[in-house]
Amino acid sequence: MRVTCVVNGETRQADDVWPGESLLYVLRERLGLPGAKNACEQGECGSCTVYLDGLPVCACLVAAGQADGRTITTVEGLAPGTGEEQLDRVQRAFLATGAVQCGFCTPGLIVAVHDLLARDPAPTDPDIREALAGNLCRCTGYEKIMEAVRLAATS
Amino acid sequence: MSTLTREPTTVAGGVGTSAPRPDGVLKVSGEFAYSSDLWADEMLWGATVRSPHPSAEIRAVDITGALAVPGVYAVLTAADVPGAKRYGLEIVDQPVLAVDEVRYEGEPVALVAADHPETARRAAARIKVEYAVRAPVTDPEEALSRGDLVRHVPVHRFASAGGDALTADVVVTGTYEVGMQDQAFLGPESGLAVPAEDGGIDLFVATQWLHVDQKQVAACLALAPEQVRLRLAGVGGAFGAREDLSMQVHASLLALHTGKPVKMVYGREESFFGHVHRHPARLEYEHGADRTGKLVYVKARIVLDGGAYTSSTPAVVANAATLGVGPYDVPTVVVDAYGVYTNNPPCGAMRGFGAVQACFAYESQMDKLAAAIGVDPVEVRRRNAMTTGSVMPTGQIVSGPAPVEELLSLVRDRPLPPEATGDPRERPGGVANTTRGEGVVRGVGYAIGIKNVCFSEGFDDFSTARVRLSVLGGEPAVLVHTAAAEVGQGLVTVQAQIARTELGVSQVTVATADTSVGSAGSSSASRQTYMTGGAVRAACQAVRATVLERTGRADALSLVDGKVVASDGSVVASLVELLGEGDVEETVEWRHKPTMPLDPVTGQGDAHVQYAFAAHRAVVDVDTELGLVRVVEIATAQDVGKAVNPQAVVGQIQGGTAQGLGLAVMEEIQVVDGVIRNPSFTDYLIPTILDMPPMEVDVLERGDPDAPYGLRGVGEPPTISSTPAVVAAIRAATGLALTRVPVRPDHIALAP
């Protein structure tokens, strides 16, 4: 089947999509956007988080066909331009606080934090923890991720 | 040569600064290429057929059904492995593909390559394997009595010659169990194998040690090592789970057979079968002390389940034995550690291996001893704390700093966290809203651990670094090239920092690790900043010596901001001028001080390079009715010798502490009759951001004169003592004995 959607502001089309494929697979393997990650492919880790029509979703749980005609923003589409100065404030905060180690959780977390701060510009610590409970990180123990969210909220 | 011993010069972004990660921007923008992100024209996808049985004879394998699937390019079994049929880190015993039998659930039996991953999986499901199922051996004690021994390490040391009777005024005993933990890195096993024109293979993978992979892959493919070229792809965490091979030989076999690039990416379930785990252990301890709590002897018997193949079990057993009494002065030690073969999943390297299991037992014992003599847990540890000059149970003298007492004091003296706020999300059970505070009791617990850094027991442990100084765009620039695996810990950052410090040049590039430069050894045993850091420093020093020689002046002593500066501070020359004669490049192979094997009977010997220490204090709230635990805060103090990158050091300490918390209260691969019952993140729980408390960290810098910059390996110690600290806090809250980790709700709520 053919899937057409707007990804990071551009209309993109994928052909010969097998109906069992997920949005994650289409993004990563057919559209050349491997930013969303594949840590579990069963909705448990949040590493594949992208915006679908403005709402954060686990791309691994969205069937490719469901994305047809919709608008998707991935981590690759968050920064308005390329280069370090152009990064979104959430991306900059992750770098400044050392919230990135292996970085496999990072793209999903950045989309999730971006969404959190859009909804709640000044979240408390318990709010942050609740909002990010679906994003696993194995490297950091989350302390520096907490710092990154607090920094992004005030920058 | 006097120039080599001068103090290193300093520049921004050098050693001791929290220089940013060179791969950071790529990682936050989604552009960093992990091993599962790779793509090549005409690429095929590989899939693996695995045994559903922990033990069975293979009667027949019928691949015809798979071959008939359109889109399938190859189906391979053991007969198609051209070289060695088995591989292994130390002992070559693990089949590339099962030969006549399978010895654990998940053992690879056959491979498929197809043009779509789903086609490959469906074809794999059509391979018919006829098994004659055997009863698996799953009890380590039974394995031991059958003689299925991987290694026995005795460590016996007596206060007086001729051996002592093990008697003391106060004796405490206990038997402890540690469940099977998974490394659970987020980036699954994956990579891309590309067939090369010379008949060899180019392999892009996530691994911890490129050269040990190269050696094993080449042997299995019957190729010369130089025909197997590995390049490190982006690594999504490792923690020991990438020390053994996973898809490396498989993807290469499929690529050579089809003549096409082959990508393999494990799903999460397959990942649970695709790597070794932390050894489950049973530990019997007896501590004898005088009435003041001073230890007289420790006797222990430790049995570690190595599972079906050897992997790194021998080293794990040695760690458990040699570190088995903890960072304490113990006059008489009789420790026997055993690793056995069973039909359980193979176990091998995971952060802190051997030391983690022992620490849970000896620290539980120290708490028991404290209770028996009526002093507080920190005090009993202080009374026995080792110091510089202490003698290990192996007879090795601890030559570097051993600030055990100071670390304990640091965590003890931190202010305790405030009482619960009343926000239901901060209670045990959290958002599930299972209590309003009734039945909730707070507890505080302490623990301290010890870990060896680098490879031990006489292993020829080295790392290689190539450093080139040249002029780029009119500025001096450094290229650092090693084969050391950046797995997330920040090794690329550290290499660049060292080059900046040693050469006084700010523009430093760290080349992608590959096998075109000599081995760096593994990113394990907390060794890479020590070893590859040491190699990069030595190579930089060699480069600097050559550059200084070019000035022809004896007083040209240091490199600062791209200039050669004399001892009186005057500028002698600019680097750009001196490099006009050509680039300067040096390659250095660097070793730590030699170690010795352990005596096979007494376990005596200077087997370890360096010791590292971390202490934890955990504060928990326990809902005693439901058995739910919320860790409120963890304080850590660790001696790192020198914090080469303070931000990364704290990140390692917090991340390691989290993995120890996971083992304390959540993480266990449930194995029943050799079968894994929970191979998913739905059922194997790692700490989420809701499970983790704030973590306060004290970093001590007591330089080790033997180590580069005085540094001490950082990665493992925080994982070791956080588990017993959390459990001690739960014991303090509940009064329960809690002899097994992970502690489950029913251990608390349904305790008799």
Ligand code: FES
């Ligand atoms: S990959 Fe989608 S939630 Fe884990």
Ligand code: FES
């Ligand atoms: S940084 Fe590695 S999983 Fe989060």
